[in-house]
Amino acid sequence: MRIGLTEIIASGLESAAEEMNASLIRTAYSPNIKERGDCSTAIVDLSGRTLALATNAPAHLGSTLLLVPAVLQRFPLETLRPGDVFFTNDPYIAGVTHLNDCTVCAPIFVKGRPVGFTAAVAHHSDVGGRVPGSEAGDSTSIFQEGIRFPPAKFCDAGEIRKDFWETFLLNSRTPHFSEGDLYAQIAANTRGAERVNALFCRYPDEIEDAITAMLDATESRARSAIRNLLRPGRYDAVDWVDENGITDEPIRLAVSVTVSDGAVEVDCSDCGPQLPTGKNIPFTHLMATVYFCLKAVLDPTLPVNAGLYRAVRVIAPEGSVVNPRPPAAVSGRHQPSMIFADALLNAFGQAAPERAMAAGGPAQGIILSGFDLLRQRYFVDYENCAGGSGGSSIRDGANVTHLHMTNTSNLPIEVMENEFPLRLERYEMITDSGGAGRQRGGLGVRREIRILGAGVKLATRCARQRFAAPGLSGGSPGSLGAYIVNPGTSEERRLRPTVSELPLAEGDLLCILSPGGGGFGDPRERLRDAVREDLANGMISRESANKVYHCSLLDDE
Numbered sequence: 001m002r003i004g005l006t007e008i009i010a011s012g013l014e015s016a017a018e019e020m021n022a023s024l025i026r027t028a029y030s031p032n033i034k035e036r037g038d039c040s041t042a043i044v045d046l047s048g049r050t051l052a053l054a055t056n057a058p059a060h061l062g063s064t065l066l067l068v069p070a071v072l073q074r075f076p077l078e079t080l081r082p083g084d085v086f087f088t089n090d091p092y093i094a095g096v097t098h099l100n101d102c103t104v105c106a107p108i109f110v111k112g113r114p115v116g117f118t119a120a121v122a123h124h125s126d127v128g129g130r131v132p133g134s135e136a137g138d139s140t141s142i143f144q145e146g147i148r149f150p151p152a153k154f155c156d157a158g159e160i161r162k163d164f165w166e167t168f169l170l171n172s173r174t175p176h177f178s179e180g181d182l183y184a185q186i187a188a189n190t191r192g193a194e195r196v197n198a199l200f201c202r203y204p205d206e207i208e209d210a211i212t213a214m215l216d217a218t219e220s221r222a223r224s225a226i227r228n229l230l231r232p233g234r235y236d237a238v239d240w241v242d243e244n245g246i247t248d249e250p251i252r253l254a255v256s257v258t259v260s261d262g263a264v265e266v267d268c269s270d271c272g273p274q275l276p277t278g279k280n281i282p283f284t285h286l287m288a289t290v291y292f293c294l295k296a297v298l299d300p301t302l303p304v305n306a307g308l309y310r311a312v313r314v315i316a317p318e319g320s321v322v323n324p325r326p327p328a329a330v331s332g333r334h335q336p337s338m339i340f341a342d343a344l345l346n347a348f349g350q351a352a353p354e355r356a357m358a359a360g361g362p363a364q365g366i367i368l369s370g371f372d373l374l375r376q377r378y379f380v381d382y383e384n385c386a387g388g389s390g391g392s393s394i395r396d397g398a399n400v401t402h403l404h405m406t407n408t409s410n411l412p413i414e415v416m417e418n419e420f421p422l423r424l425e426r427y428e429m430i431t432d433s434g435g436a437g438r439q440r441g442g443l444g445v446r447r448e449i450r451i452l453g454a455g456v457k458l459a460t461r462c463a464r465q466r467f468a469a470p471g472l473s474g475g476s477p478g479s480l481g482a483y484i485v486n487p488g489t490s491e492e493r494r495l496r497p498t499v500s501e502l503p504l505a506e507g508d509l510l511c512i513l514s515p516g517g518g519g520f521g522d523p524r525e526r527l528r529d530a531v532r533e534d535l536a537n538g539m540i541s542r543e544s545a546n547k548v549y550h551c552s553l554l555d556d557e
Contacts, residue, residue: 006217009199009210013052014303016195017041020120021054024188029180030125032382035415036408038123041188043196044068044105045116046077049306051211058292059334059405060121061304062284063103066095068117071105071151082109083158085186087168088151089127091142092326095284098333099127099146100134104154104185108193110200118192120185124178125380128171129331130500131459132369133380137245137332137498139278145331147171155186173369173378218307223262225298226311230259230351237346238270239339239359242466245277245332245498250467251321253340257347266290266344268316268323275321278329279336286322289337289405290314290344297348297355332498334405335463338362341404342390342469349472354393358435359469360403361387361444361515364481365461368510370453372421381420383411385512387464388434388442391475391520396530397442399429399539400514421453430479430513432541435468436548437475437519438526443539444479444514448487451508459500464515466497475519476548484511524550 020041028034040060042053048068053061070093071086085106088094096103105119127134127146134146142148147168154164165182169175200207234256241251254270274280281289287309294312295302302308316323322340324330342359349356363384372379384406389397402408413424426448435441460483468477483495486509495502504510531551534540545551 005203005206006210006213009203009207010214010303012199013043013196016192017043017052017054019195020118020188020192021056023191024120024122024184027184027187028122029184030174030177031411031415031419032125033122033181033184036411038408040121041192042119043116043192044119045211046114049215051116051305053304055304056408057406059097059285059288059337060101061291062095062097062282062288063101063121064119065284065287067103067105067119070094071117074151075153077114080107080114081157083155084153085155085189086151087154087164088149090148090150091282091284091330093150097282097285097288098331099148100124102127104182104189106189106193108196110197115200116196118189118196120188122181122185124172124181125382126173132173132457133367133382133459135331135367135461136459136500137278137461138500139329139331140276141327142329143327145278145329174380176377215305215307218303218305219310221302222298222308222311226259226264227262229298229355230264230348232259232261233351234258235347235350237343239343240467241279241336241339241463242497244275245279251275251279251336253336253343255340255343255347257344257351259351262311264294264312266312266314268314268320271320271322273321274319274324274328278332280324280328280330281322281333281337281340282330283316283323285333285337286316287314289341292404293341293344293348297345297352332461335362335461337405338403339463356472357392358390358397358437358441358472358475358518358520360389360397360442360517361469361478361481362403362463363387363406364483364512364514366510366512367459368420368422368456370456373453374421379420381416381422384408385445385447385514386410387444387481387514388478388517390469390472390517391435391437391439391441393439393520396440397434397517399434399443400445401442423450423452424448425450425509429538430516431538432544433479433516434539435471435476435478435516435519436523436544437471438521438523439519440526440534440539441469441471441475441478441517441519444481444516447512449510451504451506451510454506456504458502458504458510460495460498462497469515469518471518472520474522476523478516478518481515482513484513485509487511523548
């Protein structure tokens, strides 16, 4: 197989996945997808191997790992017809990481023969369950989190199954959004199938061998990077989630990484047992976290395909918090996975000190919901208020950025105020929230939202409100996050990290403080020009410049 042709076909598959993703975002109806980009697209072969993935949220990588085998187990290959489309959202059967991440997939036919599947993953704003938005860390089983679908036929030879369609929409509080998003997912799959079909028709005799060579090349690159960048040995790390969703008992997330010749083993055996709450991490989400962290440390330009997966082995005992058994709830899995990623990156940083970075401050999630009298419909405002990433050995942490398992956007102010009975009154970075260090941690954000309607309720999901992002190599921890209602008034109240269906009165002001990232290195070693610039830009206070960074001469400037 010619190397150049393999690259052409690999690039064609990646471009097809990217085009699918762009199509999904441009044609979606909900703000969660068309504005925040909480979606991903993929191309998978008939054996279930991921060939290309275009993701705005690395967590969605997990949604492709079990997908095709789960479909073909129920719908044998010989029964598939052009125009068939399948739907699933169950984490235990199909590997989708939680019920909101609804996955629509379709077989790709070339000259009447199925050759693979396209898949479009989209976070739907609501899929039923006890809490609007269908995410709650205090759920006690997956049955409380929404409607569950194993792989089911959504379209039969191009005809939408109205019974299935209606069943799904009747179980959503926001069918006006979900209906449009489902059409967008179908369109994205159609676009991907057209592009893959063109590749197969252009290179009919070479493409199968090229795909094999592509996966082998990715594996070879990953193993070579492991040999060149990671020192052989065992590296341990541990981090903590604030509470388990119901009580104040923290969640311990521990990992041991063993680096050998061109391979990595990630052992999660020291993590605790599965929780009686929604903060369990499904196994496919765990795998996505491991793959993301390995790619980030080794080479961010590595293709995301099954070749990368071959270089790592993951041990996670069934029945643990990182590999729960059904019917454990999992809707609050995202924030614990962020903390697990910090622990895993800590271990990788020990193996490659030049690539080490401090822990970060994950987004503080909110779901505001209620009946919108102006628009005469139910609304669910799903937002993640970004925190700061940790400083690294070579640069400061990024300010107000989504970390690790998500890379979605913040919801634009204009969109939020146009779609929901809410008003944004304050939005600013928090001075001194980034941990001090030779490389400073990224800053968190303060976002204040005024409630403009009656009957609005709040659900939250977060981390780093009790256990700050630790610094590294002498750096200071980042600031803590918080939820505060009516700050600075006689009615001020600070909320516990996990609440669901908390009533908010019309006129209440909800303040979200996102946590900062940890600093890296001794703050006294930070360049004076960098301290001056931080002070001028409001990143740090004069007191911090003097007392933490020991730049006392700044008083005379």
